[in-house]
Amino acid sequence: MHLLTLAIAALTAIVVAAVLSRRTGIATPLVLLVVGIVFSLVPATPEFELEPDWILLGALPPLLYATAVQVPVIDLRRSFGMITWLSVTLVVVSALAVGAVVHLVVPEVSFAAGVALGAVVSPTDAVAATAIGKRLGLPHRLMTVLEGESLLNDASALVVLRTALLAITAGFSLGDAVLDFVRAVALAALVGYVVGHATVWLRSRLDDPVLTTAVSFIVPFLAFLPAEEAEASGVVAVVVAGLVAGHHGARRFSARERLTERTNWLTLQFLVENGVFLLMGLQLESLLRDLDDSSSTPQEVLGIAALVLALLLVLRVGFVGVEILGERRQQPRLDAMRRRLDQISDRVDSMADQGGPRIDSPRGQQRMSQFRRRVARGRADVAYQASEPVTARGGAVLSWAGMRGVVTLAAALTIPPEVEERTLLVTVAFVVAVVSLLVYGGTLPLLIRRLGVSGVDPDRERAEVAELFGDITTTAAAALGPLDQIVIDGQPIDRDLAEQQLAWLERVEEHRAGGTPEALTQQAQRLLLHREFISLMREALHEERAIGAYSTGALARASSMIDAQELRLDR
Structure with missing residues (x-):
């Protein structure tokens, strides 16, 4: 019972300190540290x-x-x-x-x-x-x-x-x-x-x-x-x-x-x-007692x-x-790296334009895609170092x-x-x-x-989120392929329905089945298509995260938007 009372008191102190921290601006660990030190010096406080x-x-x-x-x-x-x-x-x-x-x-x-x-x-x-x-x-x-x-x-x-x-x-x-x-x-x-x-x-x-x-x-x-x-x-x-x-x-x-x-x-x-900071403050009295018993x-x-x-x-x-x-001395190296990446990008584009059996083959296309991805990641790394120096x-x-x-x-x-x-x-x-x-x-x-x-400036971050979301929805739409050839889990998707559904790129509309077999079929296709589209958007976001051209804040907000759509579909 004694331990339970102490645990409840500690939990209460943590919650009160967190509320006080939000109102005063003082970090919660600092508040709890002081509280622990004060209580440790009270004679009635247990060791x-x-x-x-x-x-x-x-x-x-x-x-x-x-x-x-x-x-x-x-x-x-x-x-x-x-x-x-x-x-x-x-x-x-x-x-x-x-x-x-x-x-x-x-x-x-x-x-x-x-x-x-x-x-x-x-x-x-x-x-x-x-x-x-x-x-x-x-x-x-x-x-x-x-x-x-x-x-x-x-x-x-x-x-x-x-x-x-x-x-x-x-x-x-x-x-x-x-x-x-x-x-x-x-x-x-x-x-x-x-x-x-x-x-x-x-x-x-x-x-x-x-x-x-x-x-x-x-x-x-x-x-x-x-x-x-x-x-x-x-x-x-x-x-x-x-x-x-x-x-x-x-x-x-x-x-x-x-x-x-x-x-x-x-x-x-x-x-x-926060509990360990409270406990840390409570150690003061025992440490002072040990110090009295020593020669220091x-x-x-x-x-x-x-x-x-x-x-x-x-x-x-x-x-x-x-x-x-x-980092300041690295600026010439970053400039040289940027020029080198531009040269590699131009060479890859030139090879793609010229074509040929080795380039047009599936393996060649895969290698070209990997090269482009590495170049994009390198450019993003250089841009990051330039835009966020310490x-x-x-x-x-x-x-x-x-x-x-x-x-x-x-x-x-x-x-x-x-x-x-x-x-x-x-x-x-x-x-x-x-x-x-x-x-x-x-x-x-x-x-x-x-x-x-x-x-980051809030207006700039909002604009970046909008640009990122536009990129991943475009990538997801392209990954679906021709609208008249979409098949998901063995279910062919109607072209007109696909065109209508892809118009909703930024938010999910709630669709209620009318009760007829045709309406139920259409509703099922809408759900299939939207789940597939959300999955493709997440894949596109994962690719953008791997490249790193967008800030972490923009990536996190875009991920939250996709999660919100998925949760609404689940409901």
């Missing part, structure tokens, strides 16, 4: 012990999966260089730098233990940052980098932490550490890829939104647990499985299944995500935490700045969004008791996480407004 497995095994896999299924693969690919630069290179450098500085300032803390602390505080948590960014309309590429970095940097940090803890007890070998990292990532990617494809195949054959969603709830653990048992990165496995499910689910699942799954996952993500003082903890925060900020600003300069203002926002979260505290608690100065390391990690959340998260909205960093 809460945060078990690391609750976060690393229970909460982290579903949270990573819920984020990964929503991240467009094509956007992740286009920003992969910056994402890996921040989520891998910056994490490793930050861990080593923090380890060296902490060992220099506090000689009692060994270099390996300092690196363990650095690995704990190096990964960023994009929950509060993305909540603020979505509300204030940050550019899509900045949001992609923030989300992509938070997906991958946990894996890098946990691998570095494992290596550092191993070095404390059994020594350290750079070669072994690099091989272990590569093996962990490669094996985890394979596990995630297999689990993602297998579960998508299974769920596509269930034909039941409830069962499909129920199976999706265990996918993160199906990827995480085998990878961890194989001493690979469970985090990478979950992320890869989520990316595969999100990419193929748009094509393999019905609109009803996707809508049901999305609603349930958003609810679960909301509760778990609050002044020492605050001093080391301030030094670590300053070092992390300097490193992040430097790494973001290097990436921005690198400017100095965007870099400032990206640098200031480096907040640490509950994974930092959970990872710190995994440091074994035999490590000297463990209490100091855990408390410093907690202070770094809390201060970064409150300071960076509290001032990030002001920084975004002052710098004037904003996303």
